[in-house]
Amino acid sequence: MAAEQTAPPLRPGGRDAAPVLPEPRGPLSRAVIGALAGRSPDGPARPGTVVPPPRDAGSADPYGDDLQLALHVCFELHYRGFAGVDPDWEWDPELLRLRGALETVFLGALRADTAPPAAPGGGDARAELEDALDELLVEPADGGGGVAGHLRDAGQWWQLLEHAAHRSVYHLKEADPHAWVIPRLRGRAKTALVAVEHDEFGGGRPDRIHSGLYADLLEDLGLDSAYGAYVDAAPAPMLATVNMMSCFGLRRSLRGALVGHFAAAEITTAPAARRMARALERLGAGPRARLFYTEHIEADAVHEQVLRHDVIGGLLAAEPELAADVTFGVRATGLLEDRLAAHLLGAWGADPPRSSLRRPLPGAAPADRIAHR
Numbered sequence: 001m002a003a004e005q006t007a008p009p010l011r012p013g014g015r016d017a018a019p020v021l022p023e024p025r026g027p028l029s030r031a032v033i034g035a036l037a038g039r040s041p042d043g044p045a046r047p048g049t050v051v052p053p054p055r056d057a058g059s060a061d062p063y064g065d066d067l068q069l070a071l072h073v074c075f076e077l078h079y080r081g082f083a084g085v086d087p088d089w090e091w092d093p094e095l096l097r098l099r100g101a102l103e104t105v106f107l108g109a110l111r112a113d114t115a116p117p118a119a120p121g122g123g124d125a126r127a128e129l130e131d132a133l134d135e136l137l138v139e140p141a142d143g144g145g146g147v148a149g150h151l152r153d154a155g156q157w158w159q160l161l162e163h164a165a166h167r168s169v170y171h172l173k174e175a176d177p178h179a180w181v182i183p184r185l186r187g188r189a190k191t192a193l194v195a196v197e198h199d200e201f202g203g204g205r206p207d208r209i210h211s212g213l214y215a216d217l218l219e220d221l222g223l224d225s226a227y228g229a230y231v232d233a234a235p236a237p238m239l240a241t242v243n244m245m246s247c248f249g250l251r252r253s254l255r256g257a258l259v260g261h262f263a264a265a266e267i268t269t270a271p272a273a274r275r276m277a278r279a280l281e282r283l284g285a286g287p288r289a290r291l292f293y294t295e296h297i298e299a300d301a302v303h304e305q306v307l308r309h310d311v312i313g314g315l316l317a318a319e320p321e322l323a324a325d326v327t328f329g330v331r332a333t334g335l336l337e338d339r340l341a342a343h344l345l346g347a348w349g350a351d352p353p354r355s356s357l358r359r360p361l362p363g364a365a366p367a368d369r370i371a372h373r
Contacts, residue, residue, distance in 0.1 A: 015172075015215040018083035019228030022073065026066025028056060032073050032098070036085045054101030062109035063339070067102055068239040072231065074099040075246040079173060080227060103247050110244070114331035125323035126316070129260075132330040133308060136267045146341045148275035150348070152282065159348055160283055162356050164221055165230040166344070170242045171214035171292075172227045175200035177242075180249035181258045188314030189259070196266070196303050196311070213292040220288035223361075233359040237340040244336055248329060256322030259315055260329025263307040268337075270301040 021037055024030035060067040076082065077090040089095060116128060145152070151160055175197055185193060202209035215225035224230070231239075248258035273296035280290045316323055347356035355361075 015212075015219075015225040015227065017226040019076065019080060019226070019231075021082050021085065022069060022228075022232045024066075025069045026060075026064075028060060028066050028098075028102070029069040029073065032070045032095070035095070036073065036082065036089055054097050057098065057101040057105050060102070060105060062105045063236055063240055065236045065239075067105060068236040068243060071099065071102050071106065071243045071247075072239050074102070075243060075250070076228075078246070078250065079176060103251075106240075106243065106247065110332045110335065111328065114328060114335055116331075125327065126320075129312075129323050129327045129330070132260075132327050133263065133267065133312075136264055136330070136334075145271065145275050147344050148272040148279065150345060151279035152275040155279055155283065157283055158361070159356075160279065160285070161221055161223060161361055163344065164218060164223055165233055165357060165361060166238045166340075168214065168218060168223075168225075168230050169228075169234050169238055170245070172211050172225075174210040174214065176211075177245035177249040178258065178262050181255050181262075184252050184255040185259075185311075185315060187318060189311050189318065190314075192306050192310030192314060193259075193262070196262075196306055199299055199303065208295075210292070210295070213295060216288040217292040220286045230357075233357040233361070235343060235356070235358050237336070237343045241333075241336045241340055244332055254325065254329075256315065256319070256325030257329035257332065259307075259311055260326035260331075261333045262329075263304075263312055263326075264330045264333040266303040266307045270297050270304065273297045 021033050022029075024033045057067065073082075074095060077085075077087075077095075081087055081090070116123065147163060151163060155163075178193070178200075179197060182190060182194060182197070198204070200210050202212070206212070218225040245258070245261060248254045248261055273293040277290055277293040277297065280293065312326060315326070344356045347354050
């Protein structure tokens with residue numbers, strides 16, 4: 001394992017602190033981050049400064065650190081932005097052209113890696129969607145349950161902390177990417193999706209908004225609850241899961257894929273949340289940490305039915321031609337979650353175990369010297 005590193009201190013302002021630009025991981029992310037930070041070969045950069053031409057994205061690894069971080073930074077301009085970065089970068093035409101090229105590479109890989117085998121005479125898109133959704137309801141025969149099952153049965157404290165840091169990249173903006181699809185739906189699908197989002201955003205109670213509950217979890221575990229605190233530590237497989245949501249949400253043409261992703265996430269969350277709640281209890285985490293997952297056990301069991309029958313059902317009643325896109329969203333979610341799980345379990349199961357993060361958390365490393373809480 002790499003030598004333990006010292007992470008920066010918790011940021012002033014805690015969870016409300018403005019996110020800072022991450023460190024680049026290659027030529028694409030270096031150029032994007034440099035431009036946003038005001039650095040360019042021709043002097044101070046500002047909106048309108050030329051960024052790398054879109055053709056530079058074509059040879060990048062679609063699942064690699066450089067492309068995924070460049071995409072993450074571009075997408076974050078549509079969320080909270082970055083400290084010291086001109087908000088007008090959000091709609092800079094040159095940056096949008098590059099982002100479009102990066103998305104094309106990423107989406108091309110997702111479509112290629114989730115394409116079902118060709119059925120004789122063509123397949124039934126609705127039947128393929130039902131099969132994809134039914135597969136999500138099948139629990140593993142061995143009861144393992146992936147990363148959450150490992151943490152429940154044999155996980156160690158340092159692994160729990162790493163998992164929390166990974167997931168913070170999404171959970172500190174939980175359900176925000178899905179809000180973009182609301183104006184792109186109508187009728188029953190829109191009403192049902194808004195009802196689910198209402199729950200995700202606390203049901204009218206600011207203290208119950210899910211992103212806030214996750215910040216509570218991080219603080220209970222002794223981690224940094226500031227938005228974006230662990231982006232530099234998060235590897236490409238984690239960034240890709242969130243980039244997929246942003247990409248689907250920001251493209252009206254992919255509204256069906258976003259609905260499919262949301263349904264897949266809600267269908268699989270309740271069983272995983274139950275495993276995580278048991279893992280936190282076994283490892284001695286406090287009540288603020290456990291609440292995030294216990295809240296999801298009941299809520300997402302209901303959301304599963306709403307997403308499947310009302311959101312997907314309503315969408316396809318109005319736009320039946322989107323069935324294949326919904327299936328794509330379901331399968332792309334499974335693909336990226338499987339890649340992330342393989343990364344985490346591969347690192348933790350190595351001999352000797354190693355950190356699954358790019359920067360190991362201070363005081364949390366795979367060694368017997370780590371005190372069990």
